[in-house]
Each structure stands twice: as C-alpha cells, then as structure tokens.
Amino acid sequence: MVCPRNIGVAWAPEGGDTRFGALRLLESGPRGLTEAQAERRLLAHGENVVPAHRPVSWPRRLARSLRDPFTMVLLALGVVSALIASWGTAGVIVLLVAASCLLRSNGEHRADRSTAALRELVASTVTVRRRPHEEAAPREREIPVDELVPGDVIKLGPGDVVPADVRLLRASGLTVHQAALTGESEPVPKQAHDLPEGTDHLLWQGSSVASGTATAVVTATGAATLYAGAQQAPARKPSAFDRSVNGISWILVRVMLVIPPVALVANALLHGKGLEALPFAVAVAVGLTPEMLPVVVTTALARGAALLARDGVIVKRLPALHDVGAIDVLCVDKTGTLTQDRPVLSGSVGPDGRADPAALRWAAVNSFWTLHLTDPPTPDPLDEAILDAAPDPGDVEGLRATPFDPTRKLSCALVRTDDAAAYVVVVKGAVEAVLDRCAMSAAERGRAAEVARALAGAGARVLAVATAESTTERTAERMAEHAVSRTAEHPLEGRAGHALSGAAERMLEGRAGRAGEGIRDHLPDEERGLRLVGFVTLVDALSPEAAGALAVLAGREITVKVLTGDHPATAARVCRDLGLKVEAVADAASLTPQALERATVIARCTPEDKARVVTALREAGHTVGFLGDGSNDRPAMRVADVGICPRSAVDVTREAADIVLAAKDLTAVDQAVLAGRRSTGNIITYLRIALSSNVGNVIAMLAAGLAFPFLPMLPIQVLLQNVCFDAAQLSFAFDRAAPATLRRPLRLRPNGIVRFIVGFGVLNALVDLATFAVLTWGVRAAGQPAFHTGWFIENLLTQAVVMLLLRPTIQVSRPLGLAAGALAVVGLLLPLSPLAGVFGLVALPAASYAWLLLVVVLYGGGLLAINRRTGWIAERS
Numbered sequence: 001m002v003c004p005r006n007i008g009v010a011w012a013p014e015g016g017d018t019r020f021g022a023l024r025l026l027e028s029g030p031r032g033l034t035e036a037q038a039e040r041r042l043l044a045h046g047e048n049v050v051p052a053h054r055p056v057s058w059p060r061r062l063a064r065s066l067r068d069p070f071t072m073v074l075l076a077l078g079v080v081s082a083l084i085a086s087w088g089t090a091g092v093i094v095l096l097v098a099a100s101c102l103l104r105s106n107g108e109h110r111a112d113r114s115t116a117a118l119r120e121l122v123a124s125t126v127t128v129r130r131r132p133h134e135e136a137a138p139r140e141r142e143i144p145v146d147e148l149v150p151g152d153v154i155k156l157g158p159g160d161v162v163p164a165d166v167r168l169l170r171a172s173g174l175t176v177h178q179a180a181l182t183g184e185s186e187p188v189p190k191q192a193h194d195l196p197e198g199t200d201h202l203l204w205q206g207s208s209v210a211s212g213t214a215t216a217v218v219t220a221t222g223a224a225t226l227y228a229g230a231q232q233a234p235a236r237k238p239s240a241f242d243r244s245v246n247g248i249s250w251i252l253v254r255v256m257l258v259i260p261p262v263a264l265v266a267n268a269l270l271h272g273k274g275l276e277a278l279p280f281a282v283a284v285a286v287g288l289t290p291e292m293l294p295v296v297v298t299t300a301l302a303r304g305a306a307l308l309a310r311d312g313v314i315v316k317r318l319p320a321l322h323d324v325g326a327i328d329v330l331c332v333d334k335t336g337t338l339t340q341d342r343p344v345l346s347g348s349v350g351p352d353g354r355a356d357p358a359a360l361r362w363a364a365v366n367s368f369w370t371l372h373l374t375d376p377p378t379p380d381p382l383d384e385a386i387l388d389a390a391p392d393p394g395d396v397e398g399l400r401a402t403p404f405d406p407t408r409k410l411s412c413a414l415v416r417t418d419d420a421a422a423y424v425v426v427v428k429g430a431v432e433a434v435l436d437r438c439a440m441s442a443a444e445r446g447r448a449a450e451v452a453r454a455l456a457g458a459g460a461r462v463l464a465v466a467t468a469e470s471t472t473e474r475t476a477e478r479m480a481e482h483a484v485s486r487t488a489e490h491p492l493e494g495r496a497g498h499a500l501s502g503a504a505e506r507m508l509e510g511r512a513g514r515a516g517e518g519i520r521d522h523l524p525d526e527e528r529g530l531r532l533v534g535f536v537t538l539v540d541a542l543s544p545e546a547a548g549a550l551a552v553l554a555g556r557e558i559t560v561k562v563l564t565g566d567h568p569a570t571a572a573r574v575c576r577d578l579g580l581k582v583e584a585v586a587d588a589a590s591l592t593p594q595a596l597e598r599a600t601v602i603a604r605c606t607p608e609d610k611a612r613v614v615t616a617l618r619e620a621g622h623t624v625g626f627l628g629d630g631s632n633d634r635p636a637m638r639v640a641d642v643g644i645c646p647r648s649a650v651d652v653t654r655e656a657a658d659i660v661l662a663a664k665d666l667t668a669v670d671q672a673v674l675a676g677r678r679s680t681g682n683i684i685t686y687l688r689i690a691l692s693s694n695v696g697n698v699i700a701m702l703a704a705g706l707a708f709p710f711l712p713m714l715p716i717q718v719l720l721q722n723v724c725f726d727a728a729q730l731s732f733a734f735d736r737a738a739p740a741t742l743r744r745p746l747r748l749r750p751n752g753i754v755r756f757i758v759g760f761g762v763l764n765a766l767v768d769l770a771t772f773a774v775l776t777w778g779v780r781a782a783g784q785p786a787f788h789t790g791w792f793i794e795n796l797l798t799q800a801v802v803m804l805l806l807r808p809t810i811q812v813s814r815p816l817g818l819a820a821g822a823l824a825v826v827g828l829l830l831p832l833s834p835l836a837g838v839f840g841l842v843a844l845p846a847a848s849y850a851w852l853l854l855v856v857v858l859y860g861g862g863l864l865a866i867n868r869r870t871g872w873i874a875e876r877s
C-alpha cells in the first residue's frame with residue numbers, strides 16, 4: 001500500500017526521486033487515480049482534514065468560559081462567602097456563574113456551529129484528475145478538499161491554497177507563499193525537475209500559490225502532512241474590538257477587588273463592625289459585575305451575523321462584524337468590483353496609436369500558448385477575451401511560457417514560427433512593465449506611454465505587446481528568461497522631492513529596495529531589448545450596482561479608495577463614470593502620506609503595494625476595510641482591519657477574508673456595515689446602561705452602608721436584584737438601532753464608555769440617595785424590612801426606566817419593552833407575593849408607593865431633560 005508520510009521528503013536522500021518514481025511509489029500515474037482507488041484510499045487514510053481545524057468540544061468550551069476574569073472574581077467571592085458560612089450568598093454566586101457560563105458557551109457553540117456551517121458553503125475545492133475506471137480517459141473535476149487522497153493528481157493555479165503535501169510533476173512560473181510554515185516571507189520559486197536538490201519540488205499543505213501553475217501528485221493528506229496542525233488557525237492579534245471589551249472588563253475587575261476590603265475597613269472604623277459586614281461587602285462587589293457581558297456581546301454579534309447570512313453574507317469571525325461597522329476607509333480593487341470583469345476586445349494599435357492588427361495577432365499568440373502550456377485551473381479573462389477576438393495566429397509552435405503574475409505584470413511565451421524558422425519571444429502585459437523592457441530611446445518611450453495614456457483615458461484596459469526574435473533557440477530562451485526575471489523598475493519620481501516620514505517612508509522602503517534588485521546581467525545589446533509591437537485595448541463594462549452603492553457608502557461616511565494594478569488613467573475614468581469624486585490619482589510608485597490621504601485612486605499597485613497602502617492608512621488612524629478577490633489582493637486582505645471578498649474569490653483571498661459576500665457587490669458591503677453598526681450599537685447601549693446603573697448602586701450602597709448603622713439592603717436582596725437586572729439586560733442583544741447609530745462609523749471606545757458610566761453612575765447614585773431620604777423620612781418608622789423593601793422596589797423601577805430612556809432612541813423594541821415591564825412588575829409584586837418572606841421583603845404602606853413613584857418619575861424626567869440639553873445619551877462613543 002501507499003506510504004502515507006511525505007514520500008517526497010523521505011525519498012530525496014536516497015537519490016532516486018524522479019517524477020515517475022514518485023508516482024509509482026504512490027501507486028498512481030500521470031493520468032491520476034480511478035474513482036474506485038480514490039474511494040478505497042479515502043477509507044484507509046481518512047478525510048483530508050487537519051486536526052487543528054476540528055471544532056472545539058462543548059465541555060472544553062465550558063471550561064474555557066470559566067477562565068473569564070469576571071467568572072474568576074465571582075468564584076473567588078463565592079469561596080469567601082462559603083468560608084464565612086454565608087451559604088445563601090455563595091449559592092446565588094454559583095447560580096450566577098453557572099447561568100452565565102452556560103448561556104455563554106451555548107451561545108458561542110451555536111454561533112460557531114452556524115459560522116462553521118456557513119464556512120462550509122465557501123469551503124475550498126481542488127481540481128483533481130481522475131478516471132471513472134481503469135481504461136477510461138482521465139477527467140478533471142472539482143472536488144471538496146476533504147476528499148483528496150495520496151496519489152491524486154491535482155492542478156494548482158494562482159491563489160490556490162495547497163490542499164495537501166504534494167510533489168510537483170509540472171510547474172511553470174511557480175512561486176509559493178510558505179511563510180506560515182517555514183518563515184520565508186517572500187514567495188519561494190518551485191520547480192518540478194527530476195533528481196532535485198532540497199525541497200524545490202515539494203509543496204506543503206497550508207502554503208499557497210503566489211504565481212504560476214502546476215500539476216502535482218499528493219503525497220500525504222490530513223494528519224499525516226508534515227506541518228499538520230503546526231500552522232493552526234493563523235494566530236491573529238486580538239482585534240480592536242476584543243481589546244476594547246477586555247479593557248473595560250479589567251477596569252471593572254480591579255474595582256470589584258477593591259470594594260470588599262474598603263467596605264470592611266470603613267464599616268469597622270465607623271460602626272465598629274467586624275466580619276459580619278463581609279456578606280454585604282461581597283454582595284456589593286457582585287452587584288458591580290456585568291455577568292452577562294460576554295453573553296450579550298456574543299448574542300448581539302451572532303444575531304447580526306445570522307441576519308446577514310440570510311442575504312448570503314458570511315461573517316467568518318464574529319468580532320469582524322464590529323470592525324466592519326467601524327471602518328471609515330474602504331479600499332476596493334477595480335476589476336470585478338467597479339467593473340464586471342467581462343472584458344471585450346475593442347482595438348489593436350501600433351506604437352503610434354494607429355490601428356494595426358499586429359498587436360492583436362501577437363497578443364493572441366501569447367495568450368494561446370500561455371494558456372496552453374501552463375494550463376491554469378481557471379483561464380485569465382483577459383486572455384480569453386483576446387482569443388475570442390483574434391484571427392487564427394497561423395503556424396506558430398509554442399515552446400515555453402511563463403504565466404501572468406501580478407508583481408511582474410506580464411506574461412511571456414517563447415514560440416517558433418514556421419516561415420523563417422525563427423524563435424520569437426512574445427511578451428504582453430501592463431504598459432509600464434513592457435515599455436520598461438523595450439529597447440527604445442527615452443523620447444520614443446515617452447511617446448508610446450502617451451499613446452497608452454490616451455487609450456486608457458477613455459476607460460479601456462490597455463495591454464502592451466512586444467516581441468524579440470532570434471535565429472537560435474538558446475538565445476531566444478535567454479531573452480525570454482531575461483524578460484521575465486527582471487523586476488520592473490518603476491521610476492521613483494517624486495520621491496527625492498518630498499520629505500517623507502513615518503508610515504509612508506516605511507511604506508515606500510519595500511518599493512525602493514525592490515527597484516534595485518532588477519537583474520542587470522550583461523546580455524549583449526541585441527539580446528537585451530524587446531521591440532514594441534503596439535497595444536491592445538479591452539473594455540470592461542461598469543458594474544450596474546456600483547454607482548448606487550458608492551453613493552450610499554459615501555452617505556455612511558465611508559471614504560472609498562480604489563487600489564488597482566491597472567493604469568491610472570483607466571482607473572480614474574472608471575471612477576468618474578461611476579460618479580465617484582476623484583480627488584487625486586496616485587501612482588503606487590510615488591506615494592507620499594499627503595497624496596495617500598487625498599488620493600481616490602492608487603494605480604499600478606503590486607500585491608505588496610496594496611498591503612503597504614492599507615498599513616499606512618491604518619497607521620494614520622483609519623479603520624480600514626479591504627474588498628478584493630484576486631490572489632494579488634491577499635497581502636492587503638491580511639493587514640486590513642476587515643478583509644471582505646466575494647464567494648467566487650480565489651482560495652487564499654477567501655481564507656484571509658473575515659467576511660465573504662454572495663457576490664462581488666458593494667451593496668452587500670453596505671449591508672454588512674449596517675449590521676455591524678447595529679450590533680455594536682446594541683453592545684454599547686448595554687455596556688452603558690448595565691455598568692452605569694451597577695456603578696450607581698454600588699456607590700449608593702457603600703454610602704448608605706456608612707451613613708446608617710444598619711445595612712441598607714440584605715445581601716440576599718442585593719444579589720436578587722442583580723439577578724433580575726442580568727436577566728432583563730439580555731434583551732439588549734435584540735434591541736433596535738437608532739438612526740444616529742447607523743449614520744457614521746461606530747466603534748467601541750473604552751474611554752467614551754467609561755466617561756458615560758461615571759457620569760450617569762453618579763447621577764444614579766444621587767437618585768438612590770434621594771430615595772434614602774424619602775425612605776428614612778417616610779417608612780423608617782415601619783422598620784428596617786420596610787426600608788429594605790422600599791429601596792429594592794425603587795432600584796428595580798429605576799432600572800426599568802433607564803433601560804428605556806438611557807438609549808439613543810426613544811423607540812423601544814419588543815424584547816426590551818417586555819424586559820423593562822417585567823422588571824417593574826417583579827419590583828412591585830414580589831414584596832406582596834408568598835416569596836417575599838424568603839428574601840426578607842414586606843408589604844409597604846400605600847403612601848410610600850406614591851413617594852417612590854415620585855422619585856422614579858422625577859428621575860425619568862431628568863434623564864429626558866439632560867438628553868435634550870446635552871445630547872449625551874444619543875451621542876455614540
């Protein structure tokens with residue numbers, strides 16, 4: 001049977017590694033496995049799933065939720081209560097911890113399950129070559145990556161994630177990213193040669209194709225792969241959202257830890273009390289805890305994600321929903337986002353701009369042979385459009401080809417023509433990349449660039465076509481190699497003239513470094529340069545939804561920037577046609593921070609340029625979203641705050657994205673933005689209300705505890721009211737968003753929230769103290785139980801009031817209305833119910849209700865007045 005583990009690696013030292021040998025050892029062949037063989041192997045080897053990607057089990061998740069800081073502090077307080085035999089307090093604490101952990105792990109489990117199910121929808125597939133039976137011809141088809149088995153022959157193209165460990169059988173222009181596995185940050189070239197040295201001929205599961213194409217045989221799958229589990233889910237830094245929530249949590253935890261000792265000491269000093277005050281102190285500390293914070297956060301986000309899923313928008317990482325609501329700059333690519341990515345040939349001109357079929361003819365030769373010889377899993381739309389329109393190229397035989405890649409921006413084919421038996425190198429690519437390699441004077445190059453600019457200015461995509469001839473294959477080969485191995489040398493014009501600083505300086509460093517790397521080997525002059533044949537132009541119709549969606553995004557205060565590999569004139573024209581206000585057009589090669597801030601279009605980007613632009617924007621303080629679908633968009637996707645791509649995007653891009661859209665449609669981005677702002681809005685409202693009333697209660701209780709010789713409330717009552725608040729506050733996850741919340745980018749800012757909490761917490765405490773005054777004066781004669789009851793009722797009523805009024809909108813959603821109503825009802829009826837005795841509550845004289853209501857009404861009126869005067873409540877942090 002097949003040796004499952006890394007045949008390629010195990011084999012290399014023995015010196016017999018031929019492609020055929022590898023296939024034979026794997027009991028496979030160039031025509032692939034039969035379906036029956038594949039089925040048997042799937043049983044023997046199991047599914048091709050890396051163990052690290054399996055979902056987290058329920059008990060594990062529960063254990064993890066116990067590690068939450070609030071839970072730890074609560075448990076510590078529970079232990080203290082148990083030590084002093086305060087069993088009621090300990091019991092309630094255990095109940096709270098259990099409820100919050102269960103709700104939380106259940107919520108997370110459900111959210112994970114549904115995101116996992118959704119992720120399945122966008123799971124990667126792989127092109128595999130298999131035969132229905134032994135004699136049949138091989139067929140290529142897409143199968144889910146899980147079904148891959150050792151011995152399968154697969155095809156890889158730009159943007160594919162390598163689905164298993166493989167050994168190359170054929171490769172052209174192949175480079176792979178394997179940074180996650182080996183730490184090399186630049187793409188590594190790979191070859192399929194026999195008797196290879198080192199690991200040139202091997203690709204590992206989890207790496208990804210940066211450029212080129214390949215056919216390869218699978219050597220190991222699933223847990224047997226060399227790096228199985230090593231790369232896990234790429235360790236992301238905690239997002240801005242996680243950091244905000246954690247920041248707020250830790251502030252509270254510190255305060256919670258300080259309260260019991262302070263309360264104890266104060267009570268000892270003022271009232272000469274000892275440990276008997278401890279249960280009260282513990283209860284107050286528990287009262288401060290927002291036990292339901294993790295539950296509300298997860299539920300609010302999961303609910304937003306579930307609503308989006310109905311429209312086919314998949315949120316792969318829940319906190320990304322907050323981040324998408326927070327973006328103020330959205331970077332998009334051009335092709336396929338603003339246009340339809342269905343190019344149609346519109347012209348073929350010579351270097352002087354006059355119509356000339358030669359450019360199209362040579363472009364077609366290049367397209368035909370690059371497609372044919374490199375055999376990409378999905379053909380390039382530009383190549384297809386050229387072939388659709390081109391005449392038969394005649395008797396030309398392709399010998400070698402290097403497929404297009406977005407860094408070099410050209411493709412190259414070496415062909416032999418029949419007539420003169422000459423070898424011709426045919427290059428086609430982006431204007432600057434091709435002109436840069438042509439042998440021409442500066443003036444000629446300037447004129448040709450001007451012709452291209454004029455063509456691009458009409459909105460067309462322009463490809464330059466150039467050739468070089470030789471009578472010997474060897475020389476032609478060297479010329480072809482020279483053309484593709486050289487890095488384009490962008491003129492770094494403008495760089496010297498500007499005082500660059502910080503982000504932009506760093507941003508441009510990579511560029512400057514690369515410019516010097518061009519391989520300047522010393523070819524004889526006649527072998528050096530290409531001859532420009534001319535340009536072909538292609539039109540790509542505008543996306544019908546784009547114009548409307550851009551206007552809507554502008555209305556949401558999101559600045560759209562177009563980062564494209566294309567010509568600046570083409571991109572600028574497309575943007576103008578879509579009604580996007582083009583402030584400035586920048587060239588990736590000569591960007592300054594000022595230009596970056598102003599530019600609507602940043603053109604001629606390489607994949608790394610796109611990433612550098614996004615990083616610089618983030619460093620300038622923006623929250624940046626990035627929408628793209630090509631393999632050239634992957635680096636930017638990884639550094640953006642939120643990566644967004646359509647379901648049709650290449651594997652690597654989809655893997656790096658946080659949000660996957662049903663189609664490449666800016667309208668769907670807007671939906672995601674709204675959903676994000678809604679969820680964040682609800683979370684902010686929850687934090688503000690829950691924490692400000694908790695803080696208010698704590699201040700009031702500590703103050704009252706010191707002012708009176710008796711406890712203002714029994715510990716069990718403090719805990720009971722806390723449980724009621726927690727239950728009611730769950731409804732915030734289902735609240736409705738205020739229009740103001742949706743108007744501009746919204747993010748969780750701990751400082752804003754803390755300010756709000758302190759302000760309204762103090763106000764809340766003042767109201768509580770006013771209630772004390774009323775109670776002391778009104779019901780104290782009826783004894784301590786009446787005093788406790790009065791305060792208990794008032795707390796529940798004011799909590800109901802703030803739940804309704806401390807929100808940015810006066811409109812109330814049903815769950816919230818019900819929760820607030822329930823709180824008021826419990827507050828009013830519990831003291832009258834048979835349960836009253838259990839909690840030490842008593843019925844109050846009728847008049848005291850009137851007093852309590854008066855306080856509550858005054859408080860509500862006060863809140864409304866404050867909001868009208870200051871707009872504090874409506875203002876979003």
Ligand SMILES: Nc1ncnc2c1ncn2[C@@H]1O[C@H](COP(=O)(O)OP(=O)(O)OP(=O)(O)O)[C@@H](O)[C@H]1O
Nearest residue numbers: 333334335380404406409411428429430564565566
């Ligand atoms: N198959 C191809 N053969 C030759 N040149 C190509 C090919 N595809 C694209 N180009 C050239 O390379 C340039 C850069 O392409 P790239 O894929 O990086 O970006 P893009 O698709 O034009 O734009 P965007 O970044 O908006 O998607 C194109 O503008 C075009 O001039």
Ligand SMILES: [Mg+2]
Nearest residue numbers: 333335630632
């Ligand atoms: Mg693209």
